[in-house]
Every structure is written in structure tokens, then in C-alpha cells.
Amino acid sequence: MILPMYIFGQPVLRKQTEDITPDYPGLKELISNMFETLKKAEGVGLAAPQIGLAIRLAVIDLDVISDDNPEFKGFLHAYINPRILEVGEEMCSMEEGCLSIPGIHESVKRPSRIHVKYLDEDMNEHDEWVDGYLARVMQHEFDHLDGKMFVDHLSAFRKQLIKSKLLGMTKGKVNCGYKVKANR
Numbered sequence: 001m002i003l004p005m006y007i008f009g010q011p012v013l014r015k016q017t018e019d020i021t022p023d024y025p026g027l028k029e030l031i032s033n034m035f036e037t038l039k040k041a042e043g044v045g046l047a048a049p050q051i052g053l054a055i056r057l058a059v060i061d062l063d064v065i066s067d068d069n070p071e072f073k074g075f076l077h078a079y080i081n082p083r084i085l086e087v088g089e090e091m092c093s094m095e096e097g098c099l100s101i102p103g104i105h106e107s108v109k110r111p112s113r114i115h116v117k118y119l120d121e122d123m124n125e126h127d128e129w130v131d132g133y134l135a136r137v138m139q140h141e142f143d144h145l146d147g148k149m150f151v152d153h154l155s156a157f158r159k160q161l162i163k164s165k166l167l168g169m170t171k172g173k174v175n176c177g178y179k180v181k182a183n184r
């Protein structure tokens with residue numbers, strides 16, 4: 001089932017989320033719906049607040065970019081109660097967008113490597129260092145679980161430039177090809 005995407009301005013996107021337990025009702029189905037929603041919106045990552053749930057859950061689909069990046073063939077993973085434990089010193093900049101902020105893309109500086117801990121969809125615990133594109137997507141998605149969005153990382157100057165677009169979104173001015181939940 002495709003779920004509506006909550007758009008910038010929806011309060012749930014700014015909430016601190018809560019950990020879930022393995023017996024969270026309908027978890028498997030929820031994860032499957034999130035993957036379906038993500039695919040339909042042609043994104044690489046989706047966090048639970050973006051579908052209106054303030055819980056610590058995100059999904060990442062890098063299979064969609066595997067034509068150009070064969071190492072990501074079949075890469076579809078769910079992250080339950082993820083936490084970034086530490087980050088490497090090296091930083092890198094990359095252009096980011098967000099399904100909850102359609103039409104805005106900006107360069108964001110983040111650590112290149114991160115040490116993460118999470119449960120996968122089968123409740124197996126993982127504790128690992130991640131780098132490259134996956135580290136980038138994880139940081140973006142896990143930010144969502146702390147009520148943060150990529151635009152928060154921009155300079156005051158860049159924020160000023162997109163201010164009116166963001167304000168429009170909070171008032172329901174959204175143009176994208178997928179189902180949304182916005183103030184209209």
C-alpha cells in the first residue's frame with residue numbers, strides 16, 4: 001500500500017521519535033508499505049516520520065541506483081532503532097534532496113564515515129562502520145528520526161534563498177508526482 005508523504009511543515013517531521021519493540025503491531029507490513037511508497041516516489045530513503053509515524057524506523061533502497069552502482073544490486077534494507085555512535089573526522093559535500101521537501105536540492109556537508117548500530121528487519125543487531133553513499137543516505141534518514149531535515153544543515157545564506165519555497169510548502173504549495181499529506 002502506498003502511503004501519503006508528509007510534507008515540510010507537518011509537525012510530525014519535527015518530532016523526536018521513539019524506539020520500537022520487535023512486537024510493534026504490523027511491523028513487517030509497515031516496512032513493506034514503506035518500501036512500496038519509496039519506490040513509487042523514486043527515492044533512495046524513507047523515514048517513518050515522513051509517513052506520519054514518530055517511531056525509530058527507516059528504509060533504504062539503493063537497488064534503484066544499481067545500474068550505475070552494481071555494488072548496490074538488491075540493496076533494500078530496513079533500520080530499526082538506529083543510532084549513530086560516532087563519526088569520522090573527514091567531511092564531504094554532496095547534493096541532497098528529500099521526498100518531504102520536493103523540488104529543493106542543496107549541497108550538504110557531512111562526515112564521510114559513521115559508526116552505526118541498528119536492528120535489521122529480522123531483529124538482528126548490527127554494529128558497523130559505514131562509508132560512501134550509504135553513509136550519506138543513513139545520516140539523512142536517521143536525522144529524520146531526531147526531527148531534523150537536510151535544510152537545517154545549510155548556511156544562513158542558502159536558507160534565506162529557499163525560505164519562500166519552504167514557507168509555500170507549509171501552506172500546501174507542493175508540486176510532485178506522488179501522494180502527499182500537506183496543509184491545503
Ligand code: NI
Binds near residue numbers: 141144
Ligand atoms: Ni528526507
